Amino acid sequence: DAKTTQPNSMESNEEEPVHLPCNHSTISGTDYIHWYRQLPSQGPEYVIHGLTSNVNNRMASLAIAEDRKSSTLILHRATLRDAAVYYCILRSYGGSQGNLIFGKGTKLSVKP
Amino acid sequence: GAVVSQHPSRVICKSGTSVKIECRSLDFQATTMFWYRQFPKQSLMLMATSNEGSKATYEQGVEKDKFLINHASLTLSTLTVTSAHPEDSSFYICSAGSSLREQYFGPGTRLTVT
Numbered sequence: 001d002a003k004t005t006q007p008n009s010m011e012s013n014e015e016e017p018v019h020l021p022c023n024h025s026t027i028s029g030t031d032y033i034h035w036y037r038q039l040p041s042q043g044p045e046y047v048i049h050g051l052t053s054n055v056n057n058r059m060a061s062l063a064i065a066e067d068r069k070s071s072t073l074i075l076h077r078a079t080l081r082d083a084a085v086y087y088c089i090l091r092s093y094g095g096s097q098g099n100l101i102f103g104k105g106t107k108l109s110v111k112p
Numbered sequence: 113g114a115v116v117s118q119h120p121s122r123v124i125c126k127s128g129t130s131v132k133i134e135c136r137s138l139d140f141q142a143t144t145m146f147w148y149r150q151f152p153k154q155s156l157m158l159m160a161t162s163n164e165g166s167k168a169t170y171e172q173g174v175e176k177d178k179f180l181i182n183h184a185s186l187t188l189s190t191l192t193v194t195s196a197h198p199e200d201s202s203f204y205i206c207s208a209g210s211s212l213r214e215q216y217f218g219p220g221t222r223l224t225v226t
Contacts, residue, residue, distance in 0.1 A: 034214070043116075043205045043217030044156070087155075099146045100207070100215055102156040 004088045009107040012078045020073040020106055022088030027068050032091045035062065035073045036100070037084040044087065044102075047073065083110045114140045116208055118218035125196055126226055132192045133221045135162075135206030141186035142208035146215070147179075150203040162189040162206075196225040 005023040012018040024033065034049040048055055048062045050071075055062040061074040075082055087105040115138040125131050135145055143164045148156040160181055161169040168181035180192040189208075193200055201224050209215040 036215075038156075041203075041220070041222075043118075043207070043220045044215075045217065046214035049214065099158050099161060100156075101158070102148075104155050 004090060004103055006086070006088055006103065006106045008104065009109065011109045011111065012075075012082075014080060014110055014112050015077050018075040018078045018082070018108065018110075020075075020086050020088075020108065021070065022072070023070045024088070024090055025069045027090060028092065030092050033062065033064060033068075033071050034089045034091050034100070035060070036087045036089065036102075037082075038087070038105070039081075039084045047086070049091075078108075078110045080110050080112060083108055114138075114209070114216045116206065116216045116218040118204075118206060118221050120221060121219060122222040122224070124224045124226060127197055128195055130192055130194045131196055131223060132190055133204055133206075133223075135189045135191070135208075135218050137187045137208045137216070140208075142189075143186060145183060145189040145206055145208045147181065147189075147191050148205045148207065150205060150220075156205060159191075162191075164189075193223065196223070198225045201225045 032049050032051050035047040036044040037047050038044040048060050050062045063072045085105040085107050087102050089100050117136045119134045145162040147159045149159050150156045158171050159174045162181045162183040164183045170176045183189040203220050205220045207215045207217045
């Protein structure tokens with residue numbers, strides 16, 4: 001699976017939008033972009049994923065660059081419960097069985 | 113979404129003993145489950161792929177005789193840490209799901225070996 005690059009940490013104020021960037025310049029045409037987050041002392045949880053088009057769900061939005069070499073996870077109104085490590089992961093269609101290769105992720109801090 | 117449970121949530125054992133951790137998919141069947149390990153302030157590292165009805169596949173550097181995996185049914189995989197040592201103290205997490213869509217993770221098991 002191709003590699004992703006994320007900032008080590010970011011800070012946000014409560015109730016403000018947060019844009020978490022991810023670079024994946026070696027992405028292939030069959031790679032899906034997945035985002036997971038891990039709250040302290042918990043297992044990761046799925047946030048969102050996409051292939052080419054921007055995606056929205058109840059948790060977040062995913063904006064994918066036209067060349068697909070970068071993407072941005074958008075939390076529209078950060079809450080204290082959004083403080084977590086956010087992982088951007090590429091998954092190849094028809095590739096391995098579903099295991100995820102985790103990078104270091106971005107640690108998001110949310111200030112009240 | 114689907115639910116994956118783990119038991120126990122935390123365990124303390126003495127050096128040299130064995131510990132079994134269970135991973136269950138509560139509302140779906142999983143032919144494949146994954147076991148990860150996470151040391152403090154580090155990311156998750158895949159340890160092995162658990163396959164229902166067949167042998168597990170281990171990642172390079174993970175001792176298969178030390179970390180025994182059994183996937184006896186479509187909803188249960190177990191990880192047994194044999195002859196545990198303090199360096200095996202870690203956060204163990206399992207996951208299950210489809211190859212294309214999301215993976216569902218268990219809440220993790222905190223193992224402390226004294």
